[in-house]
Amino acid sequence: MNHSASIQDIAKAVRSGAVKSLDLTIATLDDIAKRNGETNSFTRVLNESAIASAHEVDRKVAKGIDPGPLAGVPFGAKDLYDIAGLPTTAGAKMRIGAAPAERDAVVVARLKAAGAVLVGTLNMDEYAYGFATVNAHFGTTRNPHDLNRLAGGSSGGSAAAVAARLVPLSLGSDTNGSIRVPAALCGIWGIRPADGAISVKGTFPFVEMLDTVGPFVRSAAELELVYELLSGAELGDSKTTPRIARLDGWYARNGSPEVLDALDMLMAHLGVDDVAEMPEAETARSASYLITAAQGGALHLDTMRSRAMEYDPAVRDRLLAGAMLPTALYLRAMEFRNFFRKRVKLLFERYDILIAPTTPVVAPRIDQATMIVDGQPAPARANLGLYTQPLSLAGIPVASAPFRVSSGMPIGLQFATAPGREAMLFKLLRELESDGILRTTETNK
Amino acid sequence: MRTPTPEDSDPTPLYRLDMSTLLGLVVPPECVPGIEASAELLRRHARNVEAYVYSTNADEDGEPES
Numbered sequence: 001m002n003h004s005a006s007i008q009d010i011a012k013a014v015r016s017g018a019v020k021s022l023d024l025t026i027a028t029l030d031d032i033a034k035r036n037g038e039t040n041s042f043t044r045v046l047n048e049s050a051i052a053s054a055h056e057v058d059r060k061v062a063k064g065i066d067p068g069p070l071a072g073v074p075f076g077a078k079d080l081y082d083i084a085g086l087p088t089t090a091g092a093k094m095r096i097g098a099a100p101a102e103r104d105a106v107v108v109a110r111l112k113a114a115g116a117v118l119v120g121t122l123n124m125d126e127y128a129y130g131f132a133t134v135n136a137h138f139g140t141t142r143n144p145h146d147l148n149r150l151a152g153g154s155s156g157g158s159a160a161a162v163a164a165r166l167v168p169l170s171l172g173s174d175t176n177g178s179i180r181v182p183a184a185l186c187g188i189w190g191i192r193p194a195d196g197a198i199s200v201k202g203t204f205p206f207v208e209m210l211d212t213v214g215p216f217v218r219s220a221a222e223l224e225l226v227y228e229l230l231s232g233a234e235l236g237d238s239k240t241t242p243r244i245a246r247l248d249g250w251y252a253r254n255g256s257p258e259v260l261d262a263l264d265m266l267m268a269h270l271g272v273d274d275v276a277e278m279p280e281a282e283t284a285r286s287a288s289y290l291i292t293a294a295q296g297g298a299l300h301l302d303t304m305r306s307r308a309m310e311y312d313p314a315v316r317d318r319l320l321a322g323a324m325l326p327t328a329l330y331l332r333a334m335e336f337r338n339f340f341r342k343r344v345k346l347l348f349e350r351y352d353i354l355i356a357p358t359t360p361v362v363a364p365r366i367d368q369a370t371m372i373v374d375g376q377p378a379p380a381r382a383n384l385g386l387y388t389q390p391l392s393l394a395g396i397p398v399a400s401a402p403f404r405v406s407s408g409m410p411i412g413l414q415f416a417t418a419p420g421r422e423a424m425l426f427k428l429l430r431e432l433e434s435d436g437i438l439r440t441t442e443t444n445k
Numbered sequence: 446m447r448t449p450t451p452e453d454s455d456p457t458p459l460y461r462l463d464m465s466t467l468l469g470l471v472v473p474p475e476c477v478p479g480i481e482a483s484a485e486l487l488r489r490h491a492r493n494v495e496a497y498v499y500s501t502n503a504d505e506d507g508e509p510e511s
Contacts, residue, residue: 283497286490293487305469313479320472321483324464329491336494382486 007073007168007222011115014072017061021072025054025117028074032120032166039142039151041161043079044086045120050074053117060115068115069229075169076122078158079138081105081213082202083121090204091124091154093137094303094310105202107171107213107230114229122157122170124178126312128206129296129319130154131181131384136312140366143186144443145409149363152182152384155216159186162216164443169217169226173203175210176288177358177388180400183216184358184412185384187402187441189223189429190216194419195395198230207295210288210392218440220429223399227422235423242352242424245274247416250281251356251387254373259357262403262411266355269437276347276354284340284390287333291393293322294330337393344394348418353428358400358412360386391416401429401438410441 005013013019029047036042060067077083080090082101089095104112112118123141125133133141133156141156143149144164151160155172159182162170172179174192183190191214200213215226228235246267252260267273278284297304300311300319308316347354360383361371370377373386391398391414398416405411417425432438465471472480 280497283493286493289490290487290494293483301468301470305471308470308472308476313476316472317476317479317483320465320470320476320480321487323468323470324484325487325491329494332491333494336497339499379486 004165005168006219007070007217007225010073010168011069011071014057014115015061015066019072021054021057021067021117022051024072025050025074025119028119028167035164035166038147039144039160039164040139041122041141041157041164041166042076042120043089043123043138043157046118050117050119053112057115057117068113069225070111070169071115073116073169074119074167075111075116075171076120076158076161076167077105077108077118077171078155078173079121079124080128080173080204081108081121081171083108083118086121088204090128091126091135091138092311094307101202103202106199108202110230111171116169119167122155122161124157125154126315127204127296127300128154128173128175128178129315130381131177132381133157133182134366134381136314142366143363145187145441146363149365149409150185150381152185152359152363154178156182158216159183159188159190162186162218163188163441169215169222171213172216173200173206173211173213174392175206175212176292176392177385179214179216180358180388180398180412180414181384183400184402185363185410187405187410187412188216188218189220189399189401189440190214191223191227191397191399192392193227193231194397197233197397197419205299207292209291209295220401220426220433220438223429224426227426233422235426238423238427240352240424242428243350244270244272244353244355244428245276245351246272247278247281247354247356248275249277249279250390251278254360254386255357256361258362258408259360259411263355263357263413266403266413266432266437269432269435274351276351278344278347278390280340280343281390283336284393285386287336287340288389288393290325290329290333291337293318294325294333297322297325340393341395344396345418352417352421352424354416356414356416357387358414359384359388362409362411387414397422397425399425399429401432402441404437404439405441413438
């Protein structure tokens with residue numbers, strides 16, 4: 001069993017007894033020890049508990065008890081998930097000494113109950129406030145496709161670990177794009193679920209109104225399997241032919257030629273020329289930005305009164321500015337949010353799946369300060385969420401899938417649907433992967 | 446009316462209501478430029494939201510909720 005195996009193949013081999021979970025776990029831990037330094041994906045490696053979990057899986061197999069559909073599958077969790085016995089750092093140095101969590105976060109517990117083996121925690125932007133995974137305390141996570149480039153964030157460690165084949169599965173969180181952006185920049189698959197579809201219980205909050213959690217994997221079938229396990233939904237096979245359109249306007253502005261070409265090729269492959277307008281997208285992004293700053297600032301207000309200088313400076317500045325945002329502006333953004341969600345609902349009366357780029361550009365270099373937005377230089381890291389933030393405000397399920405790339409850096413595309421139509425979404429992703437138009441971007445190693 | 450500044454010898458009541466003071470937030474002066482830069486981004490997004498004109502004929506729910 002090597003690191004190329006799918007989640008399904010790993011579980012099948014472990015369930016049948018052909019492969020020992022312990023052997024697989026030890027090999028994974030050894031590999032992380034050897035290669036994690038390249039990307040700085042893992043912040044803590046849980047050798048002892050991982051080996052204990054692997055023993056338990058093997059014990060069940062030996063006794064004829066099914067360990068579950070993820071038997072022996074090694075996985076990592078972003079540093080904001082509660083793990084019993086460990087402090088939940090949320091990427092913050094000031095939380096290294098926090099009281100240990102009493103129990104696992106709900107989704108960590110669900111993966112363990114399905115037989116998966118937790119091997120470590122993964123790097124992130126401090127308190128999930130960023131699109132870069134440039135962390136003043138825990139370091140920068142590097143993109144496995146080019147170590148001089150960003151992995152994206154805030155779940156950058158989760159994405160880089162899967163893209164680098166350190167683990168086949170990881171957990172991240174997505175408030176404004178923190179699963180979709182790193183999935184796109186690292187050439188793998190991730191999904192932001194609909195609001196409330198997957199429990200966030202036991203995760204460190206950022207913006208409770210927008211926070212979601214979800215997985216990173218290397219194929220469409222794996223994404224569907226893990227989504228079903230995390231959400232508890234039984235999706236079945238959709239019999240409906242989806243009505244598909246490409247998002248235009250805001251989603252055609254500021255995209256680099258290579259990203260827009262990829263979308264053109266995908267739409268040509270689908271034989272779809274429908275274009276859906278979302279004229280409110282730019283305002284939706286702004287509303288999301290304001291709500292994030294205000295709620296994030298309010299959440300951290302008490303801590304910032306006494307420990308402001310212990311924050312990552314970039315995060316501190318955003319949180320302080322957010323804490324001082326006038327209430328009238330916050331309420332105006334909230335008012336727009338209600339309006340926007342109704343407008344998006346109307347859009348899904350005409351269409352089932354809307355497609356757009358995930359990021360306007362491929363992964364920027366780590367030292368790249370700016371990118372061009374509407375003809376002007378603008379901060380590169382903040383604008384990686386240009387296309388993900390409006391869809392976060394809508395509260396709908398959105399997957400980021402890798403477009404086939406034969407050379408160069410990965411390109412991700414967003415596939416958005418209405419809550420309740422996830423089966424249709426996963427079926428389309430599986431078909432496009434089978435056609436070869438969507439495909440995990442392989443690293444050169 | 447010009448905006449009062451901390452250098453004013455007779456601060457107006459508006460200046461006394463400075464939000465950072467009200468919230469009990471104190472940071473060294475060297476942090477101010479970074480906070481100002483973040484605040485400027487917030488101002489730009491606030492202008493976008495403030496400027497949005499809600500459609501009244503797109504659908505029966507075209508008005509924002511109260």
